[in-house]
Amino acid sequence: MLTCGEVLARMLEAYGIDTAFGIPGTHTIELYRGLPQTSIRHVTPRHEQGAGFMADGYARVTGRPAACFTVSGPGAFNIATAMGQALQDSVPMLVISADNSAHQRGLGEGRLHETRNLQAAMAECSAWAHTLLRPADLPQVLARAFTIFFSERPGPVHLTIPVDVITAPADDVCVDPWPLPTRPAPDLRAIRSAADLLNTAQRPVLALGGGCADAAAQVLQLAEALAAPVTLTHNAKGILLMGHPLLVASSPSYEPVRELYREADVILGIGTEFSETDYDFFFDGQFALGGKLIRIDIDAMQLTRNVRPEIAIRADAGMAAAALLEDIDAGRRDGSARTRAVNEALVDYHRADYQDFLDCFQRALPGAIIMADSTQPAYFAAAQYQAPLPRRFASAATGYGTLGYALPAAFGACLAMPDTPVVALIGDGGLQFTLNELSTGVEAGLPVAVVVWNNRRYEMIAQNFEAAGMAPIACDIHTPDFLAIARAYGCEAQRVTTIAELEEQLQRSRQCAVPTVIEVLEEDFLTPLADEAVTGGE
Numbered sequence: 451m452l453t454c455g456e457v458l459a460r461m462l463e464a465y466g467i468d469t470a471f472g473i474p475g476t477h478t479i480e481l482y483r484g485l486p487q488t489s490i491r492h493v494t495p496r497h498e499q500g501a502g503f504m505a506d507g508y509a510r511v512t513g514r515p516a517a518c519f520t521v522s523g524p525g526a527f528n529i530a531t532a533m534g535q536a537l538q539d540s541v542p543m544l545v546i547s548a549d550n551s552a553h554q555r556g557l558g559e560g561r562l563h564e565t566r567n568l569q570a571a572m573a574e575c576s577a578w579a580h581t582l583l584r585p586a587d588l589p590q591v592l593a594r595a596f597t598i599f600f601s602e603r604p605g606p607v608h609l610t611i612p613v614d615v616i617t618a619p620a621d622d623v624c625v626d627p628w629p630l631p632t633r634p635a636p637d638l639r640a641i642r643s644a645a646d647l648l649n650t651a652q653r654p655v656l657a658l659g660g661g662c663a664d665a666a667a668q669v670l671q672l673a674e675a676l677a678a679p680v681t682l683t684h685n686a687k688g689i690l691l692m693g694h695p696l697l698v699a700s701s702p703s704y705e706p707v708r709e710l711y712r713e714a715d716v717i718l719g720i721g722t723e724f725s726e727t728d729y730d731f732f733f734d735g736q737f738a739l740g741g742k743l744i745r746i747d748i749d750a751m752q753l754t755r756n757v758r759p760e761i762a763i764r765a766d767a768g769m770a771a772a773a774l775l776e777d778i779d780a781g782r783r784d785g786s787a788r789t790r791a792v793n794e795a796l797v798d799y800h801r802a803d804y805q806d807f808l809d810c811f812q813r814a815l816p817g818a819i820i821m822a823d824s825t826q827p828a829y830f831a832a833a834q835y836q837a838p839l840p841r842r843f844a845s846a847a848t849g850y851g852t853l854g855y856a857l858p859a860a861f862g863a864c865l866a867m868p869d870t871p872v873v874a875l876i877g878d879g880g881l882q883f884t885l886n887e888l889s890t891g892v893e894a895g896l897p898v899a900v901v902v903w904n905n906r907r908y909e910m911i912a913q914n915f916e917a918a919g920m921a922p923i924a925c926d927i928h929t930p931d932f933l934a935i936a937r938a939y940g941c942e943a944q945r946v947t948t949i950a951e952l953e954e955q956l957q958r959s960r961q962c963a964v965p966t967v968i969e970v971l972e973e974d975f976l977t978p979l980a981d982e983a984v985t986g987g988e
């Protein structure tokens with residue numbers, strides 16, 4: 451006899467899941483029974499939030515979901531923050547929580563991990579939350595989850611399964627995946643109207659977001675045909691490479707870029723939310739589009755948020771860009787001079803000391819993935835760091851903005867792409883949220899470089915206090931000896947004081963069989979500013 455749990459493991463494998471993160475508990479034991487009969491690799495984090503962030507890192511760099519197994523109650527609530535982060539950034543993730551038996555749920559009998567309504571609780575941080583009440587429903591429930599992951603705007607899916615359903619017989623459940631729905635193709639009349647507008651535009655601008663991550667080739671061709679300056683959000687970094695004559699190499703929140711949007715007669719926004727954390731990073735409310743907006747998004751609801759479009763096209767980014775390209779009169783203008791002028795104006799907004807620091811990552815580890823936390827250099831990376839490819843940079847300095855994200859996310863990325871160097875860039879405050887996951891990194895043998903930006907305080911918030919005319923409260927924190935802790939976990943650990951030393955340690959980290967914690971003291975890397983003009987903020 452096969453149980454529902456065993457069939458589930460086979461089905462996950464059939465859908466292409468190759469990695470599962472989880473801390474086993476009394477209720478999830480039966481989720482594990484079928485796992486050894488599959489090729490799925492199981493990784494054990496030290497906290498369920500770590501599991502979620504690892505699954506997030508895995509998905510950011512591949513576009514594919516990993517699975518997470520948690521117990522109800524504490525396990526599920528521990529992973530909820532990571533699911534919130536994934537929801538905010540459209541990251542696919544399948545979280546399966548074992549609940550009390552179906553007939554016991556919601557009775558308040560004080561059972562182990564009892565949660566009144568787990569599905570309702572997890573729905574708050576899920577693209578879809580469901581409770582499986584019989585094995586026979588498994589095929590269509592998984593088909594729906596994977597439809598969210600691959601056929602529409604991705605996000606985390608939460609599946610509650612009562613323990614008696616996990617152990618129920620499921621021999622007659624077919625493990626074959628359902629065919630997934632096609633992604634939405636654009637309406638060709640709307641594409642024609644958009645092309646008409648773009649063909650007559652004098653000063654078009656392209657605003658690209660993370661929704662274009664898998665459509666880089668198509669949007670690049672479109673940008674070149676339009677010869678329009680291109681702006682990128684955090685999650686779009688790497689779609690155009692540094693040095694491309696149309697790349698506006700900075701954050702959409704800086705004044706010269708905003709001027710570009712204001713002066714544009716047509717703005718083409720693809721797969722971008724136009725939301726605060728990329729377009730109004732300093733919370734001054736001054737983001738505005740001067741011209742007509744053509745907006746393309748796979749999520750129809752997103753086309754109704756933040757800015758009013760002239761033309762709204764619900765479609766897959768790559769398909770829409772390819773369709774638009776057919777109707778664009780290429781070579782009508784040259785956008786490189788406008789782009790160059792913006793990039794020249796941006797020099798005054800960028801900081802050289804952070805530029806040196808950020809540049810050394812790709813110099814030391816070409817092609818590296820950077821997972822950034824909410825720490826000072828990560829704020830500057832929003833503008834000043836250029837990724838070598840799409841899906842090679844993620845940052846918790848914006849969006850949901852969860853401290854502690856970068857370390858487990860970097861481990862997830864490394865598990866997904868072991869041949870690509872991975873760096874976690876994290877502050878002394880952020881690291882203390884998920885420091886325990888160093889243990890996971892050692893256990894899984896992950897050669898990740900963990901660069902700790904240490905200023906012994908919550909600097910970002912101290913700056914916020916000062917900007918509000920207050921002396922900072924609760925911002926100076928005790929920071930432990932990170933190098934001693936890292937070594938105690940079994941990591942390599944080194945403090946560096948110069949860019950050259952940092953580069954050397956980054957390169958060495960790739961030769962190690964465990965993570966390398968590289969501590970940098972802020973005062974060694976920053977040139978004090980008389981009047982700091984450019985800081986980002988939570």
Ligand SMILES: Cc1ncc(C[n+]2csc(CCOP(=O)(O)OP(=O)(O)O)c2C)c(N)n1
Binds near residue numbers: 824903907908910
């Ligand atoms: C879970 C969570 N709690 C609180 C915050 C608010 N917060 C944003 S940045 C920050 C300070 C981070 O300090 P650190 O990691 O040392 O980075 P620094 O700014 O000092 O470089 C805090 C507390 C947050 N983003 N996430």
